[in-house]
Amino acid sequence: MSAAVAKAMVCKAWGGPESLVLEDLPLPALGPKDVRIRVHAAGLNFPDTLMIAGKYQFKPAFPFAPGMECGGExxxxxxxxxDLKVGDRVMATTGNGAFGTLVNCPASNVFKIPTSMSYEIAAGFPITYGTTYHALVDRGRIKKGEVLLVHGAAGGVGLNAVELGRELGATVIGTVGSDEKAAIVKEYGAAHVINYSKESIKDRVKELTGGNGADVIYDAVGGDAFDQSLRCINWDGRLLVIGFASGRIPEAPANLALIKGCSIVGVFWGAFAAREPEKNRANFAALLALFEQGRLKPHVSASYPLEQVPQAMQALLSRKTTGKVVIKVS
Incomplete structure (x- = not known):
């Protein structure tokens, strides 16, 4: 199959956002089970900033474009x-390469989108919603009436966890670092919001749950949030390890897991999607049905043109954004 050249934000050496350059990037020839997507918009994720710094578990060969998800045709x-044809409107997980005008990816990672979904919304949908649905349903076994504690509740995955937790019938408690972020977390379905810069997560969760603690804890933050989680988790609770946005990978005292009768559960959605593609597709069918019913309202707080990917990454790293940040490519 043919080769092509994309205009892309390119990483040539490990570094920060300022090290990226806009230039032509040759794409490999298309494999027999792959598709090429004309990118209209791409979603920005925290792991993109890790990947260009050489701190992510997957290290692409130089030169490469970051960008793990996109919406396009x-x-x-x-x-x-x-099952896909030229002109189909789609969203996809790409691993990397989405911050460019064209990207190749396996057809198994591509999902047709409803006519009611814009490319901008599609761009930021797959990774955060895919991760969160898998976390809460497959790994967390969340049940109606349980208490769900969501750390970093105003962020990309956090806001999805609040929203999906509400849809799955949980009572949601969100944690945020500022009062400004509390309003959107409540708007998306949290019954309570804790500003951890002002009060103890552990003490407040205990207070809100009559001393029991949270049944399911969604932790994409790590660090101090994880430490406090083990001290406010209910009996038979599930602490979902999503990521470490705080920068510190915590260690769990094994005696607390024993005393609490709780589970510390790893969530690696990318590996799940690769190992169980049919189950992943079923999850996406459920998510897209919720979207078409108007029950999911993806929140894009900012969008940047392709040449401003470094500025978009800086905004994300400053923690000033809520929900998703999207890159408009074409």
């Missing part, structure tokens, strides 16, 4: 792809 299909 099919420009070309591999010879063994039968």
């Amino acid at each position: 099919i420009a070309e299909v591999g010879e063994k792809v039968s």
